[in-house]
Amino acid sequence: MALIVQKYGGTSVGSPERIKNVAQRVARWKAKGHKVVVVVSAMSGETNRLIALAREVQPEPDARELDQMVSTGEQVTIGLVAMALKQIGVDARSYTGPQVKILTDSAFTKARILSIDEHNMRADLDAGRVVVVAGFQGMDADGNVTTLGRGGSDTTGVALAAALKADECQIYTDVDGVYTTDPRIVPNARRLKTVTFEEMLEMASLGSKVLQIRSVEFAGKYKVKLRVLSSFQDEGDGTLITFEEEENMEQAIISGIAFNRDEAKITVQGVPDKPGIAYQILGPVADANIDVDMIVQNAGVHGLTDFSFTVPRNDYARARKLIEEVQKHIGAKELIGDDRIAKVSIVGVGMRSHCGIASKAFRALSEEGINIQMISTSEIKISVVVDEKYLELAVRVLHDAFDLAHEPA
Ligand code: ADP
Ligand code: ASP
Ligand code: MG
Secondary structure (H helix, E strand, C coil), X not given: CCEEEEEEXXXXXXXXXXXXXXXXXXXXXXXXXXXXXXXXXXXXXXXXXXXXXXXXXXXXXXXHHHHHHHCXXXXXXXXXXXXXXXXXXXXXXXXXXXXXXXXXXXXXXXXXXXXECCHHHHHHHHCCCEEEEECCEEECCCCCEEECCCCCHHHHHHHHHHHCXXXXXXXXXXXXXCECCCCCCCCCCCECCEEEHXXXXXXXXXXXXXXXXXXXXXXXXXCCCEXXXXXXXXXXXXXXXXXXXXXXXXXXXXXXXXXXXXXXXXEEEEEECCCCHXXXXXXXXXXXXXXXXXXXXXXXXXXXXXXXXXXXXXXXXXXXXXXXXXXXXXXXXXXXXXXEEEEEEEECHHHHHCCCHHHHHHHHHHHCCCCCCEEEEECCEEEEEEEXXXXXXXXXXXXXXXXXXXXXX
């Protein structure tokens, strides 16, 4: 007998029929003698709908009140899933995040889980019940409802699995595993049987939304066995996220291509090339809690240099205003902004031991006439910024260049 946490995403609970399917799957695992905790997202589209509704009332919604209302999407689905289970004779009980006592910090809309009280869940599981928990939400020390950031139900699933020391955390979604890239963009993308935590962390942080990055961090930290599967198929092993050291099969050099449209670029031209300039430019941006991603500064010519950086597209307008102020102080010549850029990244642990990956990627892009605006690299990834209109082409070209549709020989 095992303890399994199953997380179902928005599409998987998107209609009464699908909710009934979820109940059937849970019942099958239960019938095999396993203890099952189910974590659910809101029905697909619901979270977006709620956020849009909030914006109609307050264009920049108050973060506490936004969490209060956006968290209701998941409250609907836990009730429905518990009902669907009871309807087929499986005893179940639903809990919101606060009812479980998922304690978070108070960073509304992007709260972090601090602790989980497993007492109620254990009691239900021991009494033979399925426990159904709302994903994406928790409660801070003052009793305020908080949410965990978009895609946060993945993190609830993994965090519950860690707290309950579950044998496996299964993430059921609308694709049957982690692919070499988003199969909606590249139809011949290939499902990976396994992917290392390190690679999954990079892919998630670089934009692959199949798993929220914090869920991967949690799984790595607490050694949770994590698997991505389809809720629309009865068979299949999905993709297992593995620790590299366990991996003895031949490792591909490149595992996948991630991309992110949510990017904008700001360039300050003609900046005096002297100590303290990077701090003067980026200090106010950091103080405004805006995440800076890539940073590029050119070598100075005649005492002047250019300085570029990227920020999330949502923060572009705010960042630009701040830099307009900075520009006056430091006497920079010009400010250029672009919120129609995208980032494409090649990820693979095998890059560590192979050279020539970057040049192969750059060549493939140049053959399609795609201009690279910025580059950043780490041991296991290469990212480039391109014009948003070339994003899908760039992803396809790189997928082909590294022959990712075929299993490595
Ligand atoms: P859920 O609602 O189940 O949480 P998401 O929409 O958050 O589902 O994540 C699943 C989606 O992630 C897929 O439909 C797919 O379009 C997208 N995706 C992006 N990159 C990948 C990838 N490398 N492998 C699989 N899916 C990916
Ligand atoms: N419903 C939330 C969202 O759409 C959380 C999730 O689906 O994981 O972001
Ligand atoms: Mg998701």
